[in-house]
Amino acid sequence: MAQTEAFETDFWKDANLRKVWDDIVPGEPRKTIPYTLTKEAIELYCKSVGEDHPIYFDEAYARTTRYGGLIAPPSIHILLMFSCTPADDWMRSPGTVNAGQSWSYNIPARPNDVITLQARALDKFIKRERLFVVHDNVFFNQRGEVICSGRGWTIRPM
Amino acid sequence: MTATFDNLSAGDVIDGPKFAVSRESIRLFCDASLDYNPLHLDDDYMKGSFGKTNFGGIIMHGMNNFGLISRMLTDWAYPAGAIHRRLETRWVKPVRPGDTIQPSGIIKAKQTSEKSRWVLIDVVVKNQAGEKVATGEALVEFPRDLFCQ
Secondary structure, eight states, X not given: OHHHHTOOOOTTTTGGGXXXXXXXXXXXXXXXXXXXXXXXXXXXXXXXXXXXXXXXTOHHHHHTSTTXXXXXXXXGHHHHHXXXXXXXXXXXXXXXXXXXXXXXXXXXXXXXXEEEEEEEEXXXXXXXXXXXXXXXXXXXXXXXXXXXXXXXXXXXXX | OOOOTTTOOTTOEEEOOOEEOOHHHHHHHHHHHOOOOGGGTOTTGGGSOBTTBOOSSOOOOHHHHHHHXXXXXXXXXXXXXXXXXXXEEEEOSOOOTTOEEEEEEEEEEEEXXXXXXXXXXXXEEEOTTSOEEEEEEEEXXXXXXXXXX
16 A cells, blocks of 8 residues: 555645646656556545445455456546556646546456556647646556556646 | 346436535545545635636536446446446536435447447436536447356
């Protein structure tokens, strides 16, 4: 759990180090960090959205399924987005408003997977006086298999 | 009744779980997602305006909606041996502490591809007033080698 303990929860700290809309270059990779997904982190995520399916908790049950063992819910990428990026990532800028998301799922993440992220801003634009950035992300497991890929639209703080 | 590709029809409804939103549920989502944006935590900060928008108080993470929709889809798909493959969402209205939200889905179309079978689902999340807070579209695969759970 050292990863979680080290996570800076004050998003104001280092806020001045983060890129603002003007600095963000579409196509430029974001810095990312590998993250080991623990059973405890999956369970906490499940609790936060009320996930109670035994495939996330019950090893004996999970072995009888097509997945052959415990998995994480598909939407675990919500956690992975923050756990795989450093404190100066612009996704943490206070006031970042999520406008929409689109995700495709290939294989599930599992407890003890070492997850890596390839991410970039893909586009930025201005609409109705708001500053938008489109970000593009692919999460991989330790075998280089794609777990999921997705895009998000955020309104940047001004 | 467990869904099968053959017995599904356009217009069929999927009911998702009701979810009571509170300051505590939002804080738990912060801890679980590691998204500590002050939009979800800081009442003083939320008195301010964001460009053209003033929320008037803390709001739930949009991705909490996403997680609830995803939960509805997997809980529906797993017993059928189906696989949640895609979810696209837009947030249309902020959700606040005290709200109760509920996702639902309506089967929009069925499609067969060269190697598999697909169900397209319109999804929506509504609050206790029946207002849409999120809308979207999902894709669930019904593989030919069904593995029902």
